Amino acid sequence: MTVGEALRAAADHLSATSDSARLDAELLMAHALDCSRSDMLLRHQRDPAPVGFEALVDRRARHEPIAYITGEQEFYGRCFAVRPGVLIPRGDSETLVRAALESCSSLRRVLDLGTGSGALLLTLLSERPAAAGVGIDASSRAIETATENARALDLANDWRFERRSWLDHGWQDDLGRFDLVVCNPPYVEADALLDADVHDYEPGEALFAGPEGLDDYRVLIPKLPELLAENGVAIFEIGHQQAESVAQIASEAGFSSELRRDLAGRPRALILRPKP
Numbered sequence: 001m002t003v004g005e006a007l008r009a010a011a012d013h014l015s016a017t018s019d020s021a022r023l024d025a026e027l028l029m030a031h032a033l034d035c036s037r038s039d040m041l042l043r044h045q046r047d048p049a050p051v052g053f054e055a056l057v058d059r060r061a062r063h064e065p066i067a068y069i070t071g072e073q074e075f076y077g078r079c080f081a082v083r084p085g086v087l088i089p090r091g092d093s094e095t096l097v098r099a100a101l102e103s104c105s106s107l108r109r110v111l112d113l114g115t116g117s118g119a120l121l122l123t124l125l126s127e128r129p130a131a132a133g134v135g136i137d138a139s140s141r142a143i144e145t146a147t148e149n150a151r152a153l154d155l156a157n158d159w160r161f162e163r164r165s166w167l168d169h170g171w172q173d174d175l176g177r178f179d180l181v182v183c184n185p186p187y188v189e190a191d192a193l194l195d196a197d198v199h200d201y202e203p204g205e206a207l208f209a210g211p212e213g214l215d216d217y218r219v220l221i222p223k224l225p226e227l228l229a230e231n232g233v234a235i236f237e238i239g240h241q242q243a244e245s246v247a248q249i250a251s252e253a254g255f256s257s258e259l260r261r262d263l264a265g266r267p268r269a270l271i272l273r274p275k276p
């Protein structure tokens with residue numbers, strides 16, 4: 001079978017489980033051939049299909065996310081390593097990057113709470129080479145992955161990843177103060193019905209946050225006064241129906257909220273600033 005034929009067969013096979021079957025097949029084929037997708041499409045269509053491609057397609061047919069099969073995910077134009085146990089960076093979270101770059105003219109110190117693959121923090125550091133960054137996460141797999149990603153980007157910035165859980169007493173002590181705190185916390189309601197791709201494969205501790213999906217905001221937002229430098233801002237990702245509830249939690253902690261929407265027009269982030 002040629003690459004072209006194998007792609008058609010795979011897209012057909014995957015159409016039962018994925019709404020991006022052809023794209024999925026192309027990404028897996030490029031991975032199997034260890035080349036870019038465009039190279040694969042332009043130069044290798046008539047080559048023999050690589051051994052092992054079908055096994056990758058079978059994994060995808062069982063709903064395993066492409067990013068875990070290939071071990072990487074693109075975010076804001078850069079490639080990040082991901083592995084099981086670490087949340088896959090989503091396009092929606094680029095809303096936080098855009099909000100941060102627009103709202104913070106001078107960025108010296110950035111803290112990323114629940115950094116996962118490090119995609120948010122490392123993107124900001126790449127965009128602002130003078131900034132220093134700290135990322136914390138309760139998961140040691142996340143810390144390993146974020147560290148690997150920082151090394152791969154070969155950043156000139158000062159950066160550090162630390163294993164810390166905000167469920168531990170005093171977790172915020174001695175972190176220091178930051179111009180910007182970014183955070184994509186878990187915010188899915190405990191009984192939400194997620195796609196099998198997410199539910200069966202991605203880490204629940206990065207997704208679920210109690211009955212209303214608000215548990216982590218309730219822990220984190222009240223600690224911001226200890227983490228923000230003067231004129232510092234915090235930017236939180238939110239579920240699209242959570243803007244009012246999170247703004248309420250922020251208001252009670254002394255912060256005003258400014259809403260940012262994602263590319264689909266849905267509420268996706270809140271910029272929190274201390275009320276005057």
Ligand code: GLN
Pocket residue numbers: 090092184185186187188198206207208237
């Ligand atoms: N937007 C993600 C999802 O629905 C949730 C991410 C999160 O809880 N931080 O898959």
